[in-house]
Every structure is written in structure tokens, then in C-alpha cells.
Amino acid sequence: AQSVSQHNHHVILSEAASLELGCNYSYGGTVNLFWYVQYPGQHLQLLLKYFSGDPLVKGIKGFEAEFIKSKFSFNLRKPSVQWSDTAEYFCAASDTGRRALTFGSGTRLQVQP
Amino acid sequence: DTGVSQNPRHKITKRGQNVTFRCDPISEHNRLYWYRQTLGQGPEFLTYFQNEAQLEKSRLLSDRFSAERPKGSFSTLEIQRTEQGDSAMYLCASSSILASGDEQFFGPGTRLTVL
Numbered sequence: 001a002q003s004v005s006q007h008n009h010h011v012i013l014s015e016a017a018s019l020e021l022g023c024n025y026s027y028g029g030t031v032n033l034f035w036y037v038q039y040p041g042q043h044l045q046l047l048l049k050y051f052s053g054d055p056l057v058k059g060i061k062g063f064e065a066e067f068i069k070s071k072f073s074f075n076l077r078k079p080s081v082q083w084s085d086t087a088e089y090f091c092a093a094s095d096t097g098r099r100a101l102t103f104g105s106g107t108r109l110q111v112q113p
Numbered sequence: 114d115t116g117v118s119q120n121p122r123h124k125i126t127k128r129g130q131n132v133t134f135r136c137d138p139i140s141e142h143n144r145l146y147w148y149r150q151t152l153g154q155g156p157e158f159l160t161y162f163q164n165e166a167q168l169e170k171s172r173l174l175s176d177r178f179s180a181e182r183p184k185g186s187f188s189t190l191e192i193q194r195t196e197q198g199d200s201a202m203y204l205c206a207s208s209s210i211l212a213s214g215d216e217q218f219f220g221p222g223t224r225l226t227v228l
Contacts, residue, residue, distance in 0.1 A: 090155050105154050
């Protein structure tokens with residue numbers, strides 16, 4: 001079955017620290033990958049997406065993610081976090097034959113000033 | 114505001130009652146999705162429309178759940194004979210068939226509490 005795993009459930013960082021959130025997927029065919037963010041009191045917003053081409057994708061607010069096919073991973077990174085990055089981050093995947101997104105359980109990021 | 118809108122934002126009901134939620138997608142989007150999110154989990158897919166056709170339904174969508182999109186614009190999700198296990202955030206998303214990669218834009222959700 002298709003699944004997405006996020007192993008870090010809660011991450012606490014100080015401002016200016018580097019961030020890496022793990023995401024692994026289990027899909028049989030070609031996969032589309034996404035990172036969504038949910039700031040406190042707001043709805044889900046797309047940070048970045050990967051469909052094909054360059055495995056290193058850049059998103060909004062200085063975030064980037066790298067697709068490593070051999071590891072079935074799509075980890076999210078940011079070199080220096082800010083207090084305003086405090087939010088919940090969701091990795092999601094879909095295959096090219098279906099429209100449904102499969103989400104991971106989310107990682108709550110808390111950035112301390 | 115041209116984003117996805119959902120009404121009501123909160124709904125409290127007693128077990129056994131029927132509830133209906135509405136989703137208005139972004140105006141030019143012809144795909145519409147419903148998801149359910151419980152505390153501590155990511156959203157789970159329920160169903161998907163392309164225009165007025167319901168093209169996919171999850172096994173999570175029991176026969177107490179029904180969704181419609183009669184004119185290919187707004188959509189409704191009805192839950193009959195609600196159960197406490199139905200308490201969750203119900204999310205709607207929309208996307209355009211013309212957009213590459215089918216990026217889905219989410220609404221603020223309707224939080225359902227079943228007492």
C-alpha cells in the first residue's frame with residue numbers, strides 16, 4: 001500500500017539553526033512529492049513540490065527538498081530557521097495515475113527565539 | 114479572497130444527527146477533493162471530483178458519507194447518523210486540470226465535534 005512516513009514528530013530548534021525533516025515514501029511507480037506547511041491558526045499551504053527533473057527543488061521562504069529515489073526519501077531542509085517557521089510540516093505523495101494525496105503524520109517544528 | 118472557502122468553520126452536533134458541509138473551490142479549478150484530518154495525523158483522502166463527476170472514493174468513505182458537486186462548482190459533504198468517531202477536521206482542496214503537477218490548494222476546514 002502507498003504510505004508516507006515522517007519519523008520526526010516534534011522538533012525544537014533555536015533560531016539560526018539548520019533544519020532537516022525526514023520523509024520516506026512507499027510507492028510502486030512514478031511518484032509526485034510535496035511538502036505542505038500549516039502555520040498556527042492557518043490552513044495548509046504548499047511549500048514545494050517535485051514531479052520530475054532536478055531532484056533538488058526549491059520552495060518558498062528559503063526551504064528546499066531533495067528527492068533521493070534510491071532511498072525513497074524527500075527530506076526538507078532550511079539552512080537557518082526563524083521563529084516564524086514555527087508550524088506543522090506535512091510530507092505528501094501521489095502517483096501519476098491518481099489524484100489523491102497520501103500524507104505523512106506531520107512534524108511539529110518549534111523554533112525558540 | 115479568491116482561495117478555497119468552507120462553511121461552516123465549526124459544527125457541533127449530537128450523535129445520530131445528520132450534518133452537511135459546503136466547499137467553494139477557487140473559481141477556475143475543475144478538480145475538488147475532500148480530506149479528513151484527526152488530531153495528530155495528516156489529512157486522509159476521502160473523495161475527488163473532476164467537474165461534476167465523482168471519480169474516486171476512499172474506503173474511508175462509508176455509506177453514511179455522501180458528497181456531491183452538482184454543477185461542477187461548489188461541493189457538499191453530508192454525514193448521516195453521525196458517530197463520535199466522525200469528529201475531525203474536514204478539509205476541502207481544489208486544483209486546476211491545466212496546472213502542472215496538480216497542485217492542490219486547501220481551504221481552512223470545517224471542524225466537526227460529535228457529542
